[in-house]
Amino acid sequence: MERVGRREKNGEIAAALRVSERSVERWRRAWRERGDVGVLSRGSPGRPRLGPEQMDRLERRLERGPLAHRWADQRWTPARVVVATARPADHRA
Incomplete structure (x- = not known):
């Protein structure tokens, strides 16, 4: 200002x-x-779109790292996070 x-x-x-x-x-x-x-900042305008159970599942998948999801490097990108989120619960990666 x-x-x-x-x-x-x-x-x-x-x-x-x-x-x-x-x-x-x-x-x-x-x-x-x-x-x-x-x-003054009002913080993030959005709310999480994932419920608590979905967030827990995503955190577990992200903790395993990109290599566990068969990507060639250790970078998490927004697109990779979307794929990890969208996979069914019984998917091994």
Whole structure:
């Protein structure tokens, strides 16, 4: 908000912070309407989509590591997590 206070342009702020100009516009409006409280983080906007049992199962599968799921390296990617989540409970990998 220091940049907004210095009257920097939305495009300059967006480029520096690697966000969209639209986000900067929303922040600027919230700051103008509600001050510092208006731009405080509200945390993650989403709720977990997995239930407690599904989350436990996923954690167990992730703890085994990608090699146990027959991937060639030890990297977890979002796509791999989706595959690990979607596999039936009786799947060995």
